[in-house]
Structures are given as C-alpha cells and as structure tokens.
Amino acid sequence: MEDAITPMDPVFLQLGPLTIHWYAVLILLGVGIGYVMANHEANKRGLPKDLFADLLLWALPISIISARLYYVIFRFEQFADDPIRVFFIWEGGIAIHGALIGAVMTAIVFAKKRGVSFWKIADVAAxxxxxxxxIGRWGNFVNQEVYGGSVSREFLEGLFLPEWIINQMFIDGTYYHPTFLYESLWNIVGVAILLLLRRANLRQGELFLSYIIWYSVGRFFIEGVRLDYLLIGDTMIRTAQLLSVVLIVVALILWVYRRLAVKPPRYLEASSSGKNSTKKK
Structure with missing residues (x-):
C-alpha cells in the first residue's frame, strides 16, 4: 500500500507554457499576509502610509536573489554541470538566512534614505x-524537501498528524521527520510571543532582536535533525547552526549595548512620536 502513495503535485496551475508552482504561491501568500500585518501596524504607529509598500518593492526581489545566491554558494556542485538551473527557484533551494541578509541590508539603506529609524521599521516588521x-515552509512540504532523518509511520501517527501530511513525508520508500512543520509551528508560536511583547512595550529595536533570538534558537535545534543542511566548506559544521549561534550572540550584545549606551525610547513611545519624525524628506 505504501508503494502506491502518490506525492502531491507541486504545480498549482498550468496555463499553456506558464507553470505556477505551489512553492511560489505559498511564498507569495506568506509575503502578502506579512505585508498586511506590517502595514496595519505601521499605520497605527504613525509611519508613512506607503512606507512598507515601497520597501517591499525593493526588499522582495533583493531578498529572493540573495536567498538563492546564498544557497548556490554553499551548494555550487549541485549546479556546476547545469548552471541554468540556478534560475529554477520553483524547484526549491533558497535559504532563509540569505533572504534575511538581503532584506535587512535593503531596509537599512531604505530607512536612511527615507529618514526613518531602521529599528522602528524592523520592530513593526518582526x-x-x-x-x-x-507559511513559506509549506512550500517545502509540497516539494518534499526540508525534512529530517528517517522515522516510522507509527512515529508520525504519534504526532497526531493528518494522513495527507504523513503521506507526503513518505519519500522514496521511507518516512521522514517533517522538520518543515516543526519550524512552521515554532515560527507561529514566535509570532504570538512577539505580539505579546508589543504590549510589553520594550525598547525600540528589542522586538526585532527578540525575533532574531527566537528564530535562531529554533533553527539551531531543528537544523540538527534536517538532512538537507549546508556545510561550511569541507568541515562538518552546519552553516545554519553556526549562523544561528552568531546571530543570538550579536542580538544579545546589541540588546545590552542599546539599553546601556543608546537608551532608545520604548516601542509605543517611539511610535507615538513617529508622525512628526517621519515627515522629513
């Protein structure tokens, strides 16, 4: 019976020569929902009306390119014999850390040109x-990627997963850890925590730093289960785990430094004065 399990079709829609994959649809869905959330909060906090729309126009393409470049750099042998496949991002193979690097760099430049605090933008966006x-991790689910070591069907049933998830975790005759799901659930819990921290009225920048710490802690442990990890050169050091540790340390240092030396305003206080401070062109 297990040999007859058919994986989900990765194609969402076929219109003649145009093929739209679930991977792209789910990533764009995540971007869309994230934008609506950020834009709503930005309006409440007195930021310019079209600030996040304008930022997204730059950050989205740049983050996709940087996410792909990050992956290709650490998996160059995968594309060496067929370089054109570098552009086939619908097949998977973009790294969230690469996307974050591109998005943060874009936001820093954008904030400077708009005369708005980067930390204010980052807090709202976190x-x-x-x-x-x-949401984007479910694109990995459809592509049957970002999974962990082999497990039994009984193990997956013990997680109370629906049959359609269990079946999709049956790959080449073996069941695997749904690490895409572990990370997706970790991130959803993180969203709830960040929304609660908004009400706690942390110092400006600390909401974004909380996001960095939360995501990095989860990613460090989940990465230890994954099979499709990236390595640092010829070492056995997993890139995402090393970067997660670095990000946690840097975030904590910035947190302490800003508290002691910068003493930024609190999130709600900084937001309430945002209308006046962001009219500067």
Whole structure:
C-alpha cells in the first residue's frame, strides 16, 4: 500500500507554457499576509502610509536573489554541470538566512534614505517576517524537501498528524521527520510571543532582536535533525547552526549595548512620536 502513495503535485496551475508552482504561491501568500500585518501596524504607529509598500518593492526581489545566491554558494556542485538551473527557484533551494541578509541590508539603506529609524521599521516588521516564514515552509512540504532523518509511520501517527501530511513525508520508500512543520509551528508560536511583547512595550529595536533570538534558537535545534543542511566548506559544521549561534550572540550584545549606551525610547513611545519624525524628506 505504501508503494502506491502518490506525492502531491507541486504545480498549482498550468496555463499553456506558464507553470505556477505551489512553492511560489505559498511564498507569495506568506509575503502578502506579512505585508498586511506590517502595514496595519505601521499605520497605527504613525509611519508613512506607503512606507512598507515601497520597501517591499525593493526588499522582495533583493531578498529572493540573495536567498538563492546564498544557497548556490554553499551548494555550487549541485549546479556546476547545469548552471541554468540556478534560475529554477520553483524547484526549491533558497535559504532563509540569505533572504534575511538581503532584506535587512535593503531596509537599512531604505530607512536612511527615507529618514526613518531602521529599528522602528524592523520592530513593526518582526512578527510579519516570522508569519511569512511559517507559511513559506509549506512550500517545502509540497516539494518534499526540508525534512529530517528517517522515522516510522507509527512515529508520525504519534504526532497526531493528518494522513495527507504523513503521506507526503513518505519519500522514496521511507518516512521522514517533517522538520518543515516543526519550524512552521515554532515560527507561529514566535509570532504570538512577539505580539505579546508589543504590549510589553520594550525598547525600540528589542522586538526585532527578540525575533532574531527566537528564530535562531529554533533553527539551531531543528537544523540538527534536517538532512538537507549546508556545510561550511569541507568541515562538518552546519552553516545554519553556526549562523544561528552568531546571530543570538550579536542580538544579545546589541540588546545590552542599546539599553546601556543608546537608551532608545520604548516601542509605543517611539511610535507615538513617529508622525512628526517621519515627515522629513
């Protein structure tokens, strides 16, 4: 019976020569929901009306390119014999850390040119980024990627997973850990925590740093289960785990430094004065 399990079709829609994959649809869905959340919060906090729409126009393509470049750099041998496949992102193979690097760099430049605090933008966007990541992981599910070591069917049933998820985790005759699901659920819990921290009225920048710490802690442990990890050169050091540790340390250092030396305003206080401070062109 198990040999007859058919994986989900990765194609969402076929219109003549145009093929739209579930992977792209789910990533765009995550981006769309994240944008609506961020834009709603930005309006409440007195930021310019079209700020996040304008930022998204730059950050989205740049983050997709940087996410793909990050993956290709660490998996170059996968594309060496057929370089054109570098552009086939619908097959999977984009790294969230690469996307974050591109998005943060874009936001820093964008904020400077708009005369708005980067930390204010980052705080507003933090829960949105995490919900986008949570939804985007389901694109990996459809592609049958981002899974962990082999497990039994009984193990998956013990997680109370629906049959359609269990069946999709049956790959080449073996069941695997649904690490895509572990990370998606971790991110959803993180969104709830960040929304609660908004009410706690942390210092400006600390909501974004909380996101960095939360995501990195989860990613460090989940990465240890995954089979499709990226390595640092010829070492056995997993890239995502090393980067997660670095990000946690840097985030904590920035948190302490900003509290002691910068003493930024609190999130709600900084937001309430945002209308006046962001009219500067």
């Amino acid at each position: 829960p949105s980024i995490l919900i986008g990541q949570a």
